Amino acid sequence: MTKDNNTAKDRAANALWGGRFDGAPSSIMEAINASIGVDKRMAAQDLAGSTAHAAMLAAQGIISKDDEAAIQRGLKEIGKEIRDDRFTFSTALEDIHMNIEARLAELIGEAAGRLHTARSRNDQVATDLRLWLRDALGDIDALIISFQKTLLGLAEAEAETIMPGFTHLQSAQPVSFGHHMLAYVEMMGRDRGRFADARKRLNENPLGAAALAGTAYPIDRYMTAKALGFDAPMANSLDAVSSRDFALEFLGAASICAVHLSRLAEELVIWTSAGFAFVSLSDQFSTGSSIMPQKRNPDAAELVRAKSGRIVGDLNTLLMVMKGLPLAYSKDMQEDKEPVFDAYDALCLSLSAMTGMMADLGINRDALAAAAGVAYSTATDLADWLVREADVPFREAHHITGQIVKLAEGKGLTLSELSLADMQAVSPKLDETVFSVLTPAASAASRISYGGTAPDNVKTQVKLWKEKLS
Numbered sequence: 001m002t003k004d005n006n007t008a009k010d011r012a013a014n015a016l017w018g019g020r021f022d023g024a025p026s027s028i029m030e031a032i033n034a035s036i037g038v039d040k041r042m043a044a045q046d047l048a049g050s051t052a053h054a055a056m057l058a059a060q061g062i063i064s065k066d067d068e069a070a071i072q073r074g075l076k077e078i079g080k081e082i083r084d085d086r087f088t089f090s091t092a093l094e095d096i097h098m099n100i101e102a103r104l105a106e107l108i109g110e111a112a113g114r115l116h117t118a119r120s121r122n123d124q125v126a127t128d129l130r131l132w133l134r135d136a137l138g139d140i141d142a143l144i145i146s147f148q149k150t151l152l153g154l155a156e157a158e159a160e161t162i163m164p165g166f167t168h169l170q171s172a173q174p175v176s177f178g179h180h181m182l183a184y185v186e187m188m189g190r191d192r193g194r195f196a197d198a199r200k201r202l203n204e205n206p207l208g209a210a211a212l213a214g215t216a217y218p219i220d221r222y223m224t225a226k227a228l229g230f231d232a233p234m235a236n237s238l239d240a241v242s243s244r245d246f247a248l249e250f251l252g253a254a255s256i257c258a259v260h261l262s263r264l265a266e267e268l269v270i271w272t273s274a275g276f277a278f279v280s281l282s283d284q285f286s287t288g289s290s291i292m293p294q295k296r297n298p299d300a301a302e303l304v305r306a307k308s309g310r311i312v313g314d315l316n317t318l319l320m321v322m323k324g325l326p327l328a329y330s331k332d333m334q335e336d337k338e339p340v341f342d343a344y345d346a347l348c349l350s351l352s353a354m355t356g357m358m359a360d361l362g363i364n365r366d367a368l369a370a371a372a373g374v375a376y377s378t379a380t381d382l383a384d385w386l387v388r389e390a391d392v393p394f395r396e397a398h399h400i401t402g403q404i405v406k407l408a409e410g411k412g413l414t415l416s417e418l419s420l421a422d423m424q425a426v427s428p429k430l431d432e433t434v435f436s437v438l439t440p441a442a443s444a445a446s447r448i449s450y451g452g453t454a455p456d457n458v459k460t461q462v463k464l465w466k467e468k469l470s
């Protein structure tokens with residue numbers, strides 16, 4: 001919680017709403033009511049909203065030009081104080097809106113009291129959070145792009161690197177390491193799309209909805225919308241102050257993105273373990289053990305995996321806060337910011353950590369190639385050879401291949417180590433050309449269907465993505 005810097009004056013009776021009160025709130029009331037510890041992160045947005053509102057009030061003749069000038073001067077000064085860390089945040093003043101307005105009164109006197117004309121904290125806070133989130137979405141987009149570029153670099157360098165592809169975490173068919181990286185590039189591309197979509201819908205202006213019903217003053221909501229970079233004013237004042245679906249959409253998109261990251265994080269945990277040894281993390285992104293000197297732990301990957309749980313928790317928090325709330329504003333909604341900020345922080349850190357880990361990932365090509373060849377991973381290729389070269393129906397080819405796998409297993413050999421005679425004992429239709437499809441590299445290279453894992457496909461996709469991201 002923010003340090004309580006309340007002055008006697010702040011406490012006496014809230015100067016901003018205390019007209020009908022004789023006494024000050026209990027310290028418990030104050031503690032549960034205050035949000036300044038969280039919402040001070042929106043100071044810049046709150047100042048921007050007030051700047052636009054004051055300019056509009058003056059343009060509409062609702063306040064005088066002189067008062068506007070004083071307000072603008074005061075807001076600028078407050079902005080400087082906050083940036084220089086000279087601003088004293090007070091819990092008694094509850095939230096960022098009242099902290100700034102109270103300071104404005106100290107700086108410019110009576111004119112400060114005119115700023116809140118035709119506005120309420122209800123439309124003010126909705127405006128601030130939309131502005132904050134709009135900036136946050138820009139940060140996230142940039143982080144995802146740099147993550148995608150890192151994955152593309154790996155995909156390009158490792159297009160020809162063959163690894164086992166898995167289903168059920170059992171070796172299934174050989175794939176290109178680059179192809180595996182590109183799978184995440186695609187996921188991140190859709191994540192960017194979801195954030196961009198959320199941004200489009202959130203970019204409408206609640207300011208001027210006032211407490212809930214609009215206002216009798218001749219305000220110009222198009223003017224403030226334009227000044228704040230919104231596409232339009234929100235059309236319904238009740239909706240404007242009481243909707244938080246824009247924040248839920250952000251948290252939904254963040255949850256999906258975090259879940260995507262958690263899957264690659266989990267793969268890093270598996271791939272760096274001694275049983276796999278597919279890849280290694282650099283010193284920069286590994287940690288040691290305080291007791292076992294040999295250990296190199298993938299803590300960052302594990303924490304990315306865990307942070308996805310935290311981000312999904314943030315989504316659930318806000319969904320539950322909003323569930324069943326009658327229109328319009330309820331104080332419950334003050335609890336919207338903490339999950340939004342928390343998810344943003346966790347997601348930015350997760351994206352940065354994943355980018356860092358992948359940027360200098362060590363690739364153990366030998367281990368990948370060896371693992372790609374075990375567990376009869378080219379059995380499907382053998383069946384496909386029978387279909388293609390000997391016109392055997394796929395179901396029958398599947399059965400023949402199963403018998404050959406059983407034979408190899410009994411002899412402790414891989415498929416390509418079996419003799420042609422052994423194979424022909426199962427099916428005389430096989431000839432020596434079958435060996436050309438039994439290596440993992442040949443298997444991967446043959447998968448040239450659109451979207452398939454052939455290294456040539458991977459190189460084409462890398463090129464397309466590079467153009468898309470340049």
Ligand code: ARG
Nearest residue numbers: 035095121122125329333334
């Ligand atoms: N701090 C409040 C919030 O974040 C601002 C709005 C308060 N409105 C009110 N009617 N008390 O939601």
